[in-house]
Amino acid sequence: MTEPTVYELSSPGRVGIEYAHLDVPPSELPDAFMREELPLPELSELDVVRHFTHLSQLNYSIDGGFYPLGSCTMKYNPRINEVTARMPGFLKVHPLQPIETVQGSLVVMYLLQETLKEITGFSAITLQPAAGAHGELVGSLIMRAYHRSRGDMKRTKVLVPDSAHGTNPATSSMAGFTPVNVPSDARGNVDIEKLRELCDDTLAGLMLTNPNTLGLFDEHVLEVIDIVHQAGGLVYGDGANLNALLGVTRPGDLGFDIMHINLHKTFSTPHGGGGPGSGPVAVAAHLADFLPDPVVGILEEATDELPPLYGFVHPPQSIGRIKSFHGHFGIIVRALTYIMMQGPEGLRAVAEHAVLNANYLMELLKQDYTLPYDRDCMHEFVLEGVWPDAEGVHALDVAKRLMDYGMHPPTNYFPLIVNEALMIEPTETESKQTLDVFVDAMKKIAKEAHEQPELLHEAPHNTPIGRLDEVKAAKDLVLCCWRPEE
Ligand SMILES: *Cc1c(COP(=O)(O)O)cnc(C)c1O
Numbered sequence: 001m002t003e004p005t006v007y008e009l010s011s012p013g014r015v016g017i018e019y020a021h022l023d024v025p026p027s028e029l030p031d032a033f034m035r036e037e038l039p040l041p042e043l044s045e046l047d048v049v050r051h052f053t054h055l056s057q058l059n060y061s062i063d064g065g066f067y068p069l070g071s072c073t074m075k076y077n078p079r080i081n082e083v084t085a086r087m088p089g090f091l092k093v094h095p096l097q098p099i100e101t102v103q104g105s106l107v108v109m110y111l112l113q114e115t116l117k118e119i120t121g122f123s124a125i126t127l128q129p130a131a132g133a134h135g136e137l138v139g140s141l142i143m144r145a146y147h148r149s150r151g152d153m154k155r156t157k158v159l160v161p162d163s164a165h166g167t168n169p170a171t172s173s174m175a176g177f178t179p180v181n182v183p184s185d186a187r188g189n190v191d192i193e194k195l196r197e198l199c200d201d202t203l204a205g206l207m208l209t210n211p212n213t214l215g216l217f218d219e220h221v222l223e224v225i226d227i228v229h230q231a232g233g234l235v236y237g238d239g240a241n242l243n244a245l246l247g248v249t250r251p252g253d254l255g256f257d258i259m260h261i262n263l264h265k266t267f268s269t270p271h272g273g274g275g276p277g278s279g280p281v282a283v284a285a286h287l288a289d290f291l292p293d294p295v296v297g298i299l300e301e302a303t304d305e306l307p308p309l310y311g312f313v314h315p316p317q318s319i320g321r322i323k324s325f326h327g328h329f330g331i332i333v334r335a336l337t338y339i340m341m342q343g344p345e346g347l348r349a350v351a352e353h354a355v356l357n358a359n360y361l362m363e364l365l366k367q368d369y370t371l372p373y374d375r376d377c378m379h380e381f382v383l384e385g386v387w388p389d390a391e392g393v394h395a396l397d398v399a400k401r402l403m404d405y406g407m408h409p410p411t412n413y414f415p416l417i418v419n420e421a422l423m424i425e426p427t428e429t430e431s432k433q434t435l436d437v438f439v440d441a442m443k444k445i446a447k448e449a450h451e452q453p454e455l456l457h458e459a460p461h462n463t464p465i466g467r468l469d470e471v472k473a474a475k476d477l478v479l480c481c482w483r484p485e486e
Contacts, residue, residue: 009051010041016048058464060408061272066434068361070380070411070423071165071213073243073265074272080341081269081334090333095325099299099311106310109296109326112336113280116261119339119347120239121252122282124315126291127332128323132240133167135260135279136207139236140175141319142258142283142290143205146234149290149317155204155232161190162417163212165238177204184417188216188373190224199231209238210251213415213423214373215358215380217244225255234258234287242266243427244355244378247348257284267335278331293318296326353428354379357435361426364439368446372418380425382418390449395420397456398445400467404460405441 043051060067067074084090093102113125129135140158147155158172161182169179180198185191190208206228211217218224225235237251237259243266245251251259263269264277271277283291294312302308342350355378362371362381370384385395399409399422411423426435448455460466 009043009047012042014042014044014047016043016045062270065406065408066426066430066438067408068410068424068426068438069408070215070382070425071240071414072272072411073241073262073379073425073427074408075243075265075268075427076429077268077270077334078338078341081337084337085330085333090329095329099309103307103310105329106296108333108336109329110298110310112332112339113296115336115339116280116282119246119250120242120259120261120282121250121254122256122259123252123285124288124291124295125280125282126295126327127278127280128292128321128327129260129279129281130323130328131264131277132238132260132262132279133171134322135262135281136167136171136236136238137174138279138281138292138319138322139258139260139283140172140177140207141322142281142287143234143236144175144177145290145317145319146287147204152232154202157198157202158204159195159198159206159228159233161206161208161212163188163190163214163216163415164207164209165213165240166414168207168209168238172207179207182206184212184214187219187375188212188214189218189220192220192223192227195224195227199227199233201232203228203231203233205234205236205257207236207238208256209241211241211244211378211380214382214418215244215377215423215425216373216375217378221254229255239282240265241379244351246351247344248351252282252284257287258282263331263335268338269331269334276328276331278328278335280327289315289317290319291315292322293320350428351379354426357426357428357430358424360432361424361435361439365424365442368443369422379427380423382415383422383424384418384420385412385422386420387446387449390453393449393453393456395422397453397459398422398442398449401445401448401456401459402441403463405444407438407441 062074062076089104093105099106109127113127117123117125126138129138156178158177158179159182160169160172160179161184163184172179182198183191183194208224210221228235234257235255237256239251239259240262242261246266258281260279260281262277262279264271293314295315296310297313298308299311300309339347358377358379358381362377365383366374371381372384385398386393395412399412402409413421414423415421445456
């Protein structure tokens with residue numbers, strides 16, 4: 001990869017395409033559209049297939065191996081989801097077609113709306129948001145619209161616990177609020193006393209990631225919600241971690257007012273590498289009128305002869321449209337397929353196994369790593385990747401060394417409240433054998449950290465490239481690595 005001569009495959013005159021026979025008279029393109037110099041690589045079809053296949057093999061994927069990236073829920077994506085998403089009736093429709101011609105697609109959206117409402121315990125929902133963080137922005141805008149509609153203009157403060165996902169303070173400030181940090185207590189819950197002190201008549205709401213980024217369910221969640229409601233605020237639930245709760249508890253029943261759901265995490269659609277995702281936002285009854293416009297609904301009830309007519313309804317105090325057309329429809333089809341394949345018992349089993357797998361790993365790994373919040377976890381947990389007697393070894397070294405053992409590293413340096421954090425989420429789809437291989441590797445690494453720290457410092461040893469300058473990679477993004485030879 002680093003040698004441009006190896007990478008350069010182009011050979012003058014080689015062609016990889018064949019044009020179809022012309023069935024219309026040929027015509028010349030206008031000169032203005034013609035370019036003399038168009039330095040594209042010249043390759044055969046096979047060259048191109050091999051090139052992209054090799055590139056794809058350099059990527060680590062859930063189809064290739066264990067992927068315990070905390071907070072990302074990298075579960076297996078069942079192939080049946082791809083089959084339904086590619087059915088021509090779903091694939092080849094246009095969002096601007098008359099509704100009478102796309103009833104099947106509207107039924108899918110309606111069914112997913114109803115199913116997600118049932119799963120989460122909320123009254124109304126939008127499928128428009130493109131991903132989780134987009135859903136948070138939508139939820140924050142709904143929060144703002146709600147207070148404004150009551151003439152309650154001084155509510156500008158949104159409380160965000162320090163165990164929240166990093167997108168929470170970002171999205172609340174994008175919606176015009178001032179995020180204010182709430183510390184966690186020694187057990188990883190929201191600090192109730194600090195919360196009380198911060199609740200006043202400028203409070204717009206609280207954004208609670210539950211389970212939080214420590215993988216812990218807040219033990220006082222009902223009290224937290226009550227305190228915020230007493231102060232006139234709304235409670236936003238970051239539901240990206242819903243995998244731990246499916247079929248066990250419903251955030252709507254706990255008293256949350258708004259919550260987003262990450263279809264691409266909990267409901268198993270491929271993610272990583274930037275999308276596409278889908279982040280539906282569910283709300284309690286008193287916020288239904290503020291949802292983005294439009295929402296799928298029943299326009300005409302079924303009669304003896306006809307099925308119902310599905311179409312679009314318009315929430316009266318809507319915050320407006322927040323996504324072109326109707327969201328990421330392909331992801332919506334995949335998520336509904338997944339839910340229907342699981343059924344209610346299957347969904348509950350997802351949560352139970354995700355939690356069981358995480359606790360299994362946690363119990364075995366806390367023998368070798370510091371576990372700062374030592375209590376039963378939900379779907380993930382956070383270790384420290386550092387030891388007082390292994391000088392110079394950091395979480396990053398552990399993560400890089402794990403790549404040598406053929407596994408994707410856990411999430412690093414997040415959450416910020418844990419020193420040298422390693423955030424591990426195995427998901428329910430991994431077998432005990434795979435979990436044991438991971439434990440074995442992590443234990444070996446802990447031993448190496450003490451006995452051969454240089455092995456960790458220099459890792460990874462057997463990947464195509466070693467350590468990247470991640471800051472430079474983000475700040476100086478190079479999206480096109482191929483240039484024609486001069
Ligand atoms: C992943 C995640 C988000 C953000 O979701 P995206 O789809 O990546 O925008 C927000 N909160 C939590 C807790 C998450 O795990």
